[in-house]
Amino acid sequence: MASISVFGLGYVGCVGIACLAKLGHKVVGCDVDFNKVSRVAMGLPTIVERDIDEVMMEGFKAGLISATSSAEEAVLKSEISFLCVGTPNASDGRLDTSFLMSAVKSIANAIRSKSTFHIVVIRSTVPPGTNAAVSELIEKVSGKRDGINFTVVSNPEFLREGMAVSDFLNPPITVIGSRNRRALNKLKEMYSGLGSEVVEVDPKVAEIIKFVNNSYHALKVAFGNEIGAICKKLDIDSHQVMDLFCKDTQLNISPYYFKPGFAYGGSCLPKDLRGLNFLAESNQVEAPILGSIENSNNLHIHRVLERVQQIGVRSVGIVGLTFKAGTDDLRNSAAIRLAEAVLGKGCTLRIYDRYLNIAREKETNLNELNKRIPHLLPLLDKDVESVVSKTSLVIVTVKNPEIPDLIRKYPEIHFLDLVRMKDSAVETLPNYEGFCW
Numbered sequence: 100m101a102s103i104s105v106f107g108l109g110y111v112g113c114v115g116i117a118c119l120a121k122l123g124h125k126v127v128g129c130d131v132d133f134n135k136v137s138r139v140a141m142g143l144p145t146i147v148e149r150d151i152d153e154v155m156m157e158g159f160k161a162g163l164i165s166a167t168s169s170a171e172e173a174v175l176k177s178e179i180s181f182l183c184v185g186t187p188n189a190s191d192g193r194l195d196t197s198f199l200m201s202a203v204k205s206i207a208n209a210i211r212s213k214s215t216f217h218i219v220v221i222r223s224t225v226p227p228g229t230n231a232a233v234s235e236l237i238e239k240v241s242g243k244r245d246g247i248n249f250t251v252v253s254n255p256e257f258l259r260e261g262m263a264v265s266d267f268l269n270p271p272i273t274v275i276g277s278r279n280r281r282a283l284n285k286l287k288e289m290y291s292g293l294g295s296e297v298v299e300v301d302p303k304v305a306e307i308i309k310f311v312n313n314s315y316h317a318l319k320v321a322f323g324n325e326i327g328a329i330c331k332k333l334d335i336d337s338h339q340v341m342d343l344f345c346k347d348t349q350l351n352i353s354p355y356y357f358k359p360g361f362a363y364g365g366s367c368l369p370k371d372l373r374g375l376n377f378l379a380e381s382n383q384v385e386a387p388i389l390g391s392i393e394n395s396n397n398l399h400i401h402r403v404l405e406r407v408q409q410i411g412v413r414s415v416g417i418v419g420l421t422f423k424a425g426t427d428d429l430r431n432s433a434a435i436r437l438a439e440a441v442l443g444k445g446c447t448l449r450i451y452d453r454y455l456n457i458a459r460e461k462e463t464n465l466n467e468l469n470k471r472i473p474h475l476l477p478l479l480d481k482d483v484e485s486v487v488s489k490t491s492l493v494i495v496t497v498k499n500p501e502i503p504d505l506i507r508k509y510p511e512i513h514f515l516d517l518v519r520m521k522d523s524a525v526e527t528l529p530n531y532e533g534f535c536w
């Protein structure tokens with residue numbers, strides 16, 4: 100059993116108090132809103148939510164729930180403080196952490212007079228870097244040291260209102276962002292009753308994941324509605340379409356395509372996206388998400404080019420020219436567009452593509468090669484090392500097993516990886532650069 104103080108008794112804090120007590124922990128709530136404090140002090144929830152009244156009262160009757168307006172009392176009564184304070188949008192869109200920081204200040208004041216180790220858990224949704232800022236503020240106010248007297252953990256909340264109690268007790272995953280082993284172990288033990296997978300990550304990863312999750316959820320709703328609007332005009336049942344869409348768990352509802360790296364291309368994605376946008380436009384359906392995907396993809400190719408210009412070299416090598424590995428298909432290849440843009444900036448270029456070499460050897464697709472890339476054919480090399488050794492910057496657009504050794508062998512050559520080779524030893528080398536990570 101852990102003793103926990105919960106700062107902020109709104110939706111997240113109230114559900115947190117009730118559910119932490121259900122897991123057998125002793126919880127004290129704290130809020131600047133006296134009405135909320137007095138409700139919790141009587142075992143009553145501060146929100147309307149399924150199952151909350153019963154779970155709260157159960158914990159209260161078991162003597163596990165109390166509340167106070169005094170931050171000092173809450174901290175001194177607990178070994179862990181949960182921050183569940185609101186972080187609303189400021190007028191420019193950023194999340195305003197001023198309420199949270201004010202709660203942190205009062206916790207830090209109490210830590211000053213505490214002799215035992217204290218763990219501060221950020222449960223609120225906060226911008227990346229907040230964990231470090233909270234730690235800094237506590238050190239400044241309390242005069243104590245992170246890692247010695249206290250530590251800060253990022254542990255985002257995944258509940259949905261309306262399902263909050265059930266979501267708290269059955270989270271999809273439990274994310275713990277901390278570099279402090281003692282705190283990681285304590286939180287794992289505290290959540291051991293939940294049975295969900297516990298994932299330990301860097302605090303910044305734990306901080307940004309809520310932004311990513313909720314933006315993706317918003318995208319799903321809006322994407323589904325754009326598809327619905329187009330289908331309606333075409334007299335197609337959009338629910339049947341989306342049910343079918345969700346049945347594909349290999350490409351649609353799956354990790355596939357979710358790897359930050361390079362732009363899409365090929366014979367299908369660009370073509371069919373344009374085809375769907377045509378259907379929308381010709382049926383007077385505004386579909387801004389579908390209409391902006393190609394633009395986003397183009398911008399991404401441009402970002403790579405900008406990085407090449409920043410690196411500021413004159414001789415460039417590209418490993419992988421077809422639209423993806425394992426094919427000689429050149430249609431709509433993003434790597435070709437990148438190659439042309441690099442040439443357009445006055446750089447010299449060498450290219451290695453295993454599948455184009457096979458195609459040339461076997462004389463398959465020769466007409467296509469001559470038709471689509473006559474200007475690039477003379478730049479193709481048969482050997483990846485000869486491309487690497489003749490350039491100052493190598494852009495890797497497909498996974499190639501020889502590249503990690505070449506990164507080690509040529510420390511003076513910069514490698515820009517667009518596909519993440521996943522070789523952690525290479526990733527720490529100074530001549531290696533991951534493009535989106």
Ligand SMILES: NC(=O)c1ccc[n+]([C@@H]2O[C@H](COP(=O)([O-])OP(=O)(O)OC[C@H]3O[C@@H](n4cnc5c(N)ncnc54)[C@H](O)[C@@H]3O)[C@@H](O)[C@H]2O)c1
Binds near residue numbers: 110132198201203224
């Ligand atoms: N509501 C959700 O479904 C949900 C889900 C996951 C994460 N979150 C995140 O959790 C955080 C809290 O959200 P919420 O919906 O519970 O907010 P809320 O507005 O319902 O509750 C916030 C509480 O913090 C209190 N508070 C403000 N300053 C304080 C201080 N200095 N000390 C103690 N208490 C203080 C407020 O009085 C209020 O009761 C936000 O960052 C939110 O983004 C919310």
